[in-house]
Amino acid sequence: MLITQINITLKAGDGGDGKASFYKTRRGPDGGNGGRGGSIYIRATSDIYALSRLSKSSKIEAKSGQPGMANKKHGRFAEDLEIKLPIGAVIRDKNSQELFEIISKDDRFLLCRGGEGGKGNWEFRSSTNTTPMFAEKGSDGQTRDLFINLKLIADCGLIGFPNAGKSSLLKEITNANPKIGAYPFTTLEPNLGELQGKIIADIPGLIRGASKGKGLGIKFLKHIERVSLLFHCLSCELENPEKSYRQIRQELENYNPKLLKIPEIILLTKTDLISKKRVKLKIKTLKSIRKAILPISILDQGSLEKLKTCILKAK
Ligand SMILES: Nc1nc2c(ncn2[C@@H]2O[C@H](COP(=O)(O)OP(=O)(O)OP(=O)(O)O)[C@@H](O)[C@H]2O)c(=O)[nH]1
Ligand SMILES: [Mg+2]
Incomplete structure (x- = not known):
């Protein structure tokens, strides 16, 4: 069935937390940075049933970034998600009232930005603080509650x-x-x-x-x-x-x-x-x-x- 209106929540992945850790053998911090969370991109498709398929989910989340690790190892970035929406879809953010329209087949844009990874304590070392005990938390991925309305574009x-x-x-x-x-x-x-x-x-x-x-x-x-x-x-x-x-x-x-x-x-x-x-x-x-x-x-x-x-x- 062709569904032309849906409500859906999209959530980009959170950034991984930075790590606070110390070298075992030497003194000093070695915590790596967290990885960035996956962003959500929208891509145009000429398949008018793409919205109908999406209607089966009420929330789609991208993965979070990996936390930083000891030994200055950075967490992996999470993969970005790409969601296909039919040409003619009008996306409204129910909170901010922002509008996004899919006009042509080449349209592709970032809708929810993935959270940045937090810095590990290695990044915070300085001459005045050679043993920082803290690391940064990853920031939250962007969440949007959306109403998507498909108005077919025909000549x-x-x-x-x-x-x-x-x-x-x-x-x-x-x-x-x-x-x-x-x-x-x-x-x-x-x-x-x-x-x-x-x-x-x-x-x-x-x-x-x-x-x-x-x-x-x-x-x-x-x-x-x-x-x-x-x-x-x-x-x-x-x-x-x-x-x-x-x-x-x-x-x-x-x-x-x-x-x-x-x-x-x-x-x-x-x-x-x-x-x-x-x-x-x-x-x-x-x-x-x-x-x-x-x-x-x-x-x-x-x-x-x-x-x-x-x-x-x-x-
Ligand atoms: N003789 C004749 N019959 C036609 C012609 N065009 C359509 N029909 C017939 O009219 C009937 C209705 O045709 P449809 O194309 O389904 O009509 P529609 O306007 O799409 O109808 P809805 O989907 O119900 O709105 C069918 O039995 C067709 O075979 C025509 O040019 N000549
Ligand atoms: Mg007909």
Whole structure:
């Protein structure tokens, strides 16, 4: 299951304590330094399920550094941890309110710094104190309590009522293999597909009241907040496509009025199901609400090519 929100605590390793010890044969201190604790780095991945896997743990800790030893031997540094998070993840530190975003596939940054190792007593020797009895404690590794929210980053989004044919289109034009069914709510989680480097998101169908939690609700709308082009799918089977169109637009507005500003193309889907004349009539009525309309059918290769062109031209 695609999990898009988790709470998790990350803790970098503590620094190892410095050692306070003395040479057996000679006088003088010989305590070594503690090793540094493991830090935690975040690395971007295009695997949108990376967060789902992480959700199985509530806390992840890096190892602590090794304590210093006698004979001036320093403790080993602990290994750093690298945690993979999907592109589009927004990480919020619940205490400091700092925000970190995973924007591109090359993103990698330090999130929790490992504690420094404490100095051993050998480091504290001086002309005035040749036998320091003390050593430094290692410092604590950084701990962060986090809320991670995944907002998929796609270039284009496919939205519309259940059964409008969104997943079928994604399947036709990309490498994706989403489930398709002749019933509403076939898609329960967003699907992503790629067309020549452009990412297209197919989100579960919306219905009237979605913004108030009806159907699968609005939780998936966050995934289209950052797209640069929306395809609003309206099936030719709809009796009154303008009304359906306005209902979905209302849900978008209720969720976040900014969604209405995203450039949008209406896809009049399943044109093969009705006569050409009726398709023309539907286009004519829809033109009064939006100029950009593309009639399409998965059985009409020419129309699919036009859709691909629109996607590739999107910025
Ligand atoms: N005749 C015809 N049927 C289509 C076309 N596109 C999709 N369908 C059918 O319409 C039904 C719904 O298709 P989906 O792609 O699952 O629809 P969806 O919009 O993803 O539906 P949800 O996931 O429930 O929101 C399936 O039975 C498809 O085979 C089309 O162009 N022509
Ligand atoms: Mg679907």
